[in-house]
Amino acid sequence: MSILVIAEHDNANLNPATLNVVAAAVKIGGDVDLLVAGSNCGAVAEAAAKVAGVNKVLVADNAVYEYQLAENLGDLVAELGKGYSHILAAATTTGKDFLPRAAALLDVNMVSEVSAIESADTFIRAIYAGNAVATVTSADSIKVLTIRGTGFDAVAAEGGSATVEAVDIVKENALSSFVGEELAKSDRPELAGAKIVISGGRGMQNGDNFEMLYKIADKLGAGVGASRAAVDAGFVPNDMQVGQTGKIVAPDLYIAVGISGAIQHLAGMKDSKVIVAINKDEEAPIFQVADYGLVADLFDAVPELDAAL
Amino acid sequence: MKVLVAVKRVIDYNVKVRVKPDNSDVDLTNVKMAMNPFCEIAVEEAVRLKEKGVASEVIVVSIGAKVAQEQIRTALALGADRGILIETEEKLESLTVAKLLKSVVEKEQPQLVLLGKQTIDSDNNQTGQMLAALTGMGQGTFASEVVVEGDSVNVTREIDGGLRTVALKLPAVVTTDLRLNEPRYASLPNIMKAKRKPLDVTTPADLGVEIKSTQTLVKVTPPAVRQAGIKVASVAELVDKLKNEAKVL
Numbered sequence: 001m002s003i004l005v006i007a008e009h010d011n012a013n014l015n016p017a018t019l020n021v022v023a024a025a026v027k028i029g030g031d032v033d034l035l036v037a038g039s040n041c042g043a044v045a046e047a048a049a050k051v052a053g054v055n056k057v058l059v060a061d062n063a064v065y066e067y068q069l070a071e072n073l074g075d076l077v078a079e080l081g082k083g084y085s086h087i088l089a090a091a092t093t094t095g096k097d098f099l100p101r102a103a104a105l106l107d108v109n110m111v112s113e114v115s116a117i118e119s120a121d122t123f124i125r126a127i128y129a130g131n132a133v134a135t136v137t138s139a140d141s142i143k144v145l146t147i148r149g150t151g152f153d154a155v156a157a158e159g160g161s162a163t164v165e166a167v168d169i170v171k172e173n174a175l176s177s178f179v180g181e182e183l184a185k186s187d188r189p190e191l192a193g194a195k196i197v198i199s200g201g202r203g204m205q206n207g208d209n210f211e212m213l214y215k216i217a218d219k220l221g222a223g224v225g226a227s228r229a230a231v232d233a234g235f236v237p238n239d240m241q242v243g244q245t246g247k248i249v250a251p252d253l254y255i256a257v258g259i260s261g262a263i264q265h266l267a268g269m270k271d272s273k274v275i276v277a278i279n280k281d282e283e284a285p286i287f288q289v290a291d292y293g294l295v296a297d298l299f300d301a302v303p304e305l306d307a308a309l
Numbered sequence: 310m311k312v313l314v315a316v317k318r319v320i321d322y323n324v325k326v327r328v329k330p331d332n333s334d335v336d337l338t339n340v341k342m343a344m345n346p347f348c349e350i351a352v353e354e355a356v357r358l359k360e361k362g363v364a365s366e367v368i369v370v371s372i373g374a375k376v377a378q379e380q381i382r383t384a385l386a387l388g389a390d391r392g393i394l395i396e397t398e399e400k401l402e403s404l405t406v407a408k409l410l411k412s413v414v415e416k417e418q419p420q421l422v423l424l425g426k427q428t429i430d431s432d433n434n435q436t437g438q439m440l441a442a443l444t445g446m447g448q449g450t451f452a453s454e455v456v457v458e459g460d461s462v463n464v465t466r467e468i469d470g471g472l473r474t475v476a477l478k479l480p481a482v483v484t485t486d487l488r489l490n491e492p493r494y495a496s497l498p499n500i501m502k503a504k505r506k507p508l509d510v511t512t513p514a515d516l517g518v519e520i521k522s523t524q525t526l527v528k529v530t531p532p533a534v535r536q537a538g539i540k541v542a543s544v545a546e547l548v549d550k551l552k553n554e555a556k557v558l
Contacts, residue, residue: 069475070438070448093468097450100403100438109404109523112433122527127432131326132335135527175447175481179463179474192469196557220558228487238453238467238488244432245487247469253557270535274555276547282540291538291555294547304544309558 001030001120004081006073006089006099007048011038011066014047016193017090019154022053024147025088026155027117031055034162035080037073039066049164052156060167068094072173074101079169081106081142085120091146091248092192099146108140113248115151129244130267149192150250150271184239188214191242194223196253197272199242201265202229203258203279203298207236212302213257219309225249225269227259243268258298261286278302310457310479312355312364313419315410316348316384318377319430332528335430344380347425349387350485353492354455355423356388363457364421366390370413372406374398378508385503386495392508395516403431405513405520407439412516414444419480421462426451426484437484447477451486 003025008015018034025032032053036045037060045059058080064072081087081102089095091113103110116124122137123145191197198213198220210224217224225242226235242249244267254272259265261277261284269275270289277290280297287293294301320326320335321343329336344352358364369384371377372395381392395409414422422444427434441448449455449464453472456463457479465474467486477483495503513520541547551558 070441070450074438074442093451093466096434097438097448100435101442101448103435104404104407104439104442107404109402110433110435111524112435125432126532127529128320128326128335128430129432130532132328133530133532135529137525137527138523139525140523174478175445176449176475176477179476181471181473183471232488237471238486239469239471245427253551253555270532274551274557275535275538276551287540288537289535292547292550293538293540294544295540296544301544305548308544308548 001028001085002083003028003030003032003086003088004084005032005034006077006095007034007036007044008090008092008094009036009038009041009044011041012043014044016154017092017149019051019157020149020152021088021090021147022051023152023155024114024117025086026053027152028086028120030085033058035060035077037065037068037076039063045164047157049162050158050160051162052160054160054162057162057164058167059164060169062170064170064172067178068098069173069176069178070098070101071175072171073098074105075171076169077102078105080167084142086143086145088145088147091148095146099144103144106142106144108142108144109138110144111136111138112146113148114145115148126267129264131263148248150248184237188217189221189223191223191225191247191249194251196220196222197225197249197251198222198255198257199225199227199259200230200257201227201259202233204230204235207234210236212306216302216306216309227262227265256286256290257302259286260284261289310364310420311366311368311417312358313414313417313422314351314355314367314369314384314389315422315424316352316369316371316380317345317428318342318371318373318380319345319428322346322429328529328531332530334526334529344383345425345428347427347485349492350487350489351423351425352384352387352389353490354485357490358457359388368393368417368419370395370410372397372401372409381508382503383495385506386500387493391506394508394510395513396510397513397520399520401520402522402524403433403435403439405518406436407443408518409513409516410436410440411443412518414440421457421480422482424482424484426486437482441482447481449475449477449481449483452483453486453488455483455489
């Protein structure tokens with residue numbers, strides 16, 4: 001077996017989500033090759049070569065791959081992927097964008113958001129917003145999977161010594177072009193990788209009140225998330241949403257503040273090791289999954305928590 | 310410009326999902342069904358494009374059993390002009406769905422195809438991207454804003470780090486995210502009017518698409534149940550527990 005993993009990166013840094021995908025590939029077994037497609041992405045290729053468990057790093061360094069648009073990245077992966085038994089990418093918005101496109105070009109189906117590997121052809125994934133867990137067997141000649149990072153412990157970022165090979169396939173893209181980006185600028189850890197996450201819900205009442213959570217987050221080195229209700233209400237931007245259609249997190253500690261605990265939200269955080277809920281409604285469903293529940297007005301409890309830390 | 314919208318009949322999002330006792334699948338007998346919420350957003354966007362004079366016709370297509378006509382009628386009541394049902398009792402995988410939609414695209418030649426980014430049953434998030442690949446169109450996934458300008462469309466996409474805007478040459482495929490719009494409710498007169506709008510029924514065989522299945526559902530189980538823990542009386546007790554019992558602070 002041979003597995004092609006598509007590295008997630010921004011041309012400068014290798015996204016740690018890639019390490020979880022490599023872990024899934026190692027679990028399947030066989031040679032693991034890592035594709036770095038980007039522009040001026042030499043530093044990423046160097047980092048990729050050090051990742052434990054990687055056999056070979058393929059580098060497609062060309063201006064056409066600068067923004068990793070699905071149209072040409074999908075073409076590239078479909079062409080390179082032909083020789084592999086498995087093609088894996090992270091279940092991030094990048095992986096979810098280009099990988100189904102590559103699968104269709106290869107005329108194979110795909111298994112999304114795999115959270116556990118049973119064998120080389122049998123995979124486990126959540127369906128119905130996490131209300132059910134499916135075991136699926138794929139008979140496709142090439143297995144194409146996106147990997148949910150929370151299901152796999154990351155491999156070491158250092159210690160490997162893969163060979164690096166340049167790929168000179170250039171896929172022009174006349175269908176789409178990059179216009180612009182508004183990226184959240186934050187010194188706080190990314191939600192997906194944070195050890196502690198503190199999230200606010202509709203109970204926060206407005207965006208300004210999230211300052212209380214940012215203060216605590218900065219004391220704890222935590223990431224800050226939000227429920228869909230808080231995002232829909234415009235309190236905070238969409239990239240903070242934790243839930244089935246937002247980010248899936250599983251930190252050591254998850255603190256839910258003013259979040260009722262809709263099933264959609266629980267699907268995104270219920271694999272956290274320790275869950276704390278602060279909510280004034282003692283009937284809120286969030287308490288059914290919380291290890292420690294505090295029935296209190298968050299406007300009293302959160303400043304008190306801030307002071308106690 | 311013609312706009313094609315694909316919709317799927319799924320379990321109503323308010324219904325509690327139950328796994329069958331024999332673990333073969335989830336139990337959908339006598340369960341309320343509805344249009345997939347992301348598909349509703351796609352229909353709404355198409356109708357708004359028509360109201361703005363950008364779209365000339367909105368065609369809605371669904372694939373499934375005869376009862377899926379209900380969801381097509383819902384879309385027609387929301388403002389779509391005509392419907393197509395590709396009738397089949399079989400359970401389809403994304404690639405086959407994309408191939409069926411491709412045959413409709415070839416026949417109807419829409420300039421824009423709108424789909425929900427995922428359905429709330431299979432949670433696959435694949436069909437739009439696969440359709441774009443098979444038809445050789447550009448794709449704008451997880452859209453929070455769609456602006457048609459001349460022969461291209463600017464799509465603002467919800468990505469992990471924030472928002473990204475791409476320009477796609479028309480025809481193109483766009484999949485909708487939650488914040489693209491807030492779908493309207495159908496008014497009673499529009500529901501009555503929708504009953505008289507045209508709805509064609511075809512089959513995969515008519516379209517010349519072979520139904521191929523490559524995935525087997527081995528079993529479906531309920532998710533691991535998390536036990537509720539304890540209630541603490543104060544912030545001081547909470548901090549103490551987190552430090553000394555859970556050891557996470």
